[in-house]
Each structure stands twice: as C-alpha cells, then as structure tokens.
Amino acid sequence: MSTDGTQFEYSCFNVSISDHIAHVQLSRPEQMNTMNKAFWKELPSLIDKIDSQSLARVIVISSTGKHFSAGMDLSVFSDPNAVPMRGDPARMAENLRRVVMQLQDSVSSLEKARIPVLVAIHGGCVGGALDMVCAADCRYATQDAFFTIKETELGMTADVGTLQRFPKLVSQGMVRELAYTGRKFTASEAEAMGLVNKVFPDQEALIAGVMEIAARISGNSPLAVVGCKEMLNYSRDHSVQDSLSYMATWQSGMFRQEDMMKSFVAKSQKTQPEFDEVWPVSPLFEL
Structure with missing residues (x-):
C-alpha cells in the first residue's frame, strides 16, 4: 500500500506518512503542547490506526514550538465529569483509578505498537511527557532539551509510566534521585545515563538525524x-x-x-x- 503524502486530521497532532515513515508532531505550541483531554484520546487512536492498518514501518514523534511538552494539562483533572472529586470516597477512588488506567493505556500504545516508535525531543519534556517518551523504543534530544519528573514537585506521585519504565532504561539509583527530588536534568545527563540515544545541536539536526535512522529501519524487512x-x-x-x-x-x-x-x-x-x-x-x- 502506498502511503506517500498521506495525512490525518487531529486537534493535538499533525500526522503525515511518507516513504514508510509516519511523522507525528505535537501541534499545540501556544499551550506548550500540554496533554489535554483530546490528547489522551487521540494518541492511542492514531498510533493504533498507523500500526493496525500497516500504514508505516516506523513512527517518529516530534513537536512544535519552544518545548516538546509541558506535560499534563490540568484541565484533565479539573473536569468534574471526568474525575468527580466529591461524593462517596470509595466510588470516587474507584473512578479515579479507572481514569489513571485510561491514561496509562494511552501511553502504552507506543509500546504495544508492532512497529518501532522513535521520539525527537527539544526544549522541555516535563511530567506526563516523560511518561510518554519512556514508552517509546528510542529517544533523541537537542542540546537544550531538559527533563523532569514534575509530579513530585507538585505533591503527587507520577502515575502514568515513568516510575515503571524509567528503571528499565537507567540505573535504579539515578531514577530514585530524579523521582525523589523532581529536579531538572539535561540532555547530556540523559545521554550519559542511557535514556537518550544521541544528542543533536538543534532541532533541525535532530529531525534530520532521527529521520535518517527511521529510514534505515524502514529499509529492513x-x-x-x-x-x-x-x-x-x-x-x-x-x-x-x-x-x-x-x-x-x-x-x-x-x-x-x-x-x-x-x-x-x-x-x-x-x-x-x-x-x-x-x-x-x-x-x-x-x-
């Protein structure tokens, strides 16, 4: 099936497919690509569409604007229809558990896809965005990129995958330090600890480099x-x-x-x- 030039319409993403490579871009730069309610619905939908319909052999996820993503949009939890915060505590807790599991499933779509998912990160990769990139196959970054397990600093425990996947990628001691402190860590630190495969000087070089890797993957069986x-x-x-x-x-x-x-x-x-x-x-x- 030829998919050159194929495009899809989403509110949080720009998606195009060419030469067996699906390029998925976070497309809300004015909002620092925060992960709103639509994001969590569209991400698994588009990943499943590309994978299940065999539209591409590899997926590249990048972003637009100054930052890769500032993480969870607080509107997700301020929506009383999604997460009721009043009423019977037991029922409220059961509902919140299901909401968290839905968010986890959204991120897990990258891991469950049959084809490789490469992520190109620039600027900030914060909170939920770190959850997402940890579920990818490979991560690449610009020199100005930084990462943080922001949830700790906000008074909660990261719950969408970082604490489960990050320790599979780097040492336990390093993950624990970053999780307990919530401090920012740089692209060079991320590369040294093994979270990031390679650091590029700027976003243009990043995209070109990751697309070259994707092309090599797509050329194989x-x-x-x-x-x-x-x-x-x-x-x-x-x-x-x-x-x-x-x-x-x-x-x-x-x-x-x-x-x-x-x-x-x-x-x-x-x-x-x-x-x-x-x-x-x-x-x-x-x-």
Missing part, C-alpha cells in the same frame, strides 16, 4: 523488525530462559526465507530490497 520489537519487549519482562524459549517458538512460526533471499539479491545487485508489508490487523468482526 518489516517482519524482521516487528520480531525484534516483540522479542525485546518480552525479554525485558521475562527471564533469559523464558525469552529464549519464546524466541524459538516465534522463529519456528514466523521465519521465512523470502525476505532473506530478497536481502541477499539486493546486496549483490547494490539495490534496495522491496519487502511486503506486514498484514493489517484483521478485525474479529466486520461491523
């Missing part, structure tokens, strides 16, 4: 890349032996010689191999 993400996510959460067993089962069902032969032929001819896309996710029932 989509099935092989999907397999890489599936295995890496599984091995992160399971023992080595369980992961090896799952790998053997995956390979016995998914390995095909066709893509490998296409790679060999393309290399011998010094051309780019043409791979079939992974199939769209079939709905259980046609509605």
Whole structure:
C-alpha cells in the first residue's frame, strides 16, 4: 500500500506518512503542547490506526514550538465529569483509578505498537511527557532539551509510566534521585545515563538525524523488525530462559526465507530490497 503524502486530521497532532515513515508532531505550541483531554484520546487512536492498518514501518514523534511538552494539562483533572472529586470516597477512588488506567493505556500504545516508535525531543519534556517518551523504543534530544519528573514537585506521585519504565532504561539509583527530588536534568545527563540515544545541536539536526535512522529501519524487512520489537519487549519482562524459549517458538512460526533471499539479491545487485508489508490487523468482526 502506498502511503506517500498521506495525512490525518487531529486537534493535538499533525500526522503525515511518507516513504514508510509516519511523522507525528505535537501541534499545540501556544499551550506548550500540554496533554489535554483530546490528547489522551487521540494518541492511542492514531498510533493504533498507523500500526493496525500497516500504514508505516516506523513512527517518529516530534513537536512544535519552544518545548516538546509541558506535560499534563490540568484541565484533565479539573473536569468534574471526568474525575468527580466529591461524593462517596470509595466510588470516587474507584473512578479515579479507572481514569489513571485510561491514561496509562494511552501511553502504552507506543509500546504495544508492532512497529518501532522513535521520539525527537527539544526544549522541555516535563511530567506526563516523560511518561510518554519512556514508552517509546528510542529517544533523541537537542542540546537544550531538559527533563523532569514534575509530579513530585507538585505533591503527587507520577502515575502514568515513568516510575515503571524509567528503571528499565537507567540505573535504579539515578531514577530514585530524579523521582525523589523532581529536579531538572539535561540532555547530556540523559545521554550519559542511557535514556537518550544521541544528542543533536538543534532541532533541525535532530529531525534530520532521527529521520535518517527511521529510514534505515524502514529499509529492513518489516517482519524482521516487528520480531525484534516483540522479542525485546518480552525479554525485558521475562527471564533469559523464558525469552529464549519464546524466541524459538516465534522463529519456528514466523521465519521465512523470502525476505532473506530478497536481502541477499539486493546486496549483490547494490539495490534496495522491496519487502511486503506486514498484514493489517484483521478485525474479529466486520461491523
């Protein structure tokens, strides 16, 4: 399926697809790309659309304006219809738990997507935005980027994924320091601790560099890349032996010689191999 030039309409994002790469931009710069109610609904919807319909082989998330994102828009919790803060305490607590889990599911859409998600960060990446980027496959930043687990400073515990995913990416001691203090940390610190893959001098270089990486990913067999993400996510959460067993089962069902032969032929001819896309996710029932 050719998707060159494909665009979608969202209130919080600009989305375009070209050369097998979906570029998703946060598009509310005047509001510092805060994560409002529409954001939390649109993010999983657009990620699922791109992934389940096999519209791209890799997703790049970047932003507009001065900052990547200032995090959660307070209007999310000030909406009495979404989070009632009066009435029976038990029912209020049960409702709040479901709201938090909905927010968590929104961010988890990046992790659950079959295809890789790369994030290009400039300026501030604050609070909920850090939750989101921790769910991505790879993170890249500009020299002026900074990060903070802002929730602690505001009197609450971060609840959408940072405290669960960040420790899988960097050392426990560093995560605990940053979570307990809520202090800002720079792009160079983030790179040194392993949160960020690479730091670029400015946003233009950042986008160009990340798009180049995305292009290299998109040039590989989509099935092989999907397999890489599936295995890496599984091995992160399971023992080595369980992961090896799952790998053997995956390979016995998914390995095909066709893509490998296409790679060999393309290399011998010094051309780019043409791979079939992974199939769209079939709905259980046609509605």
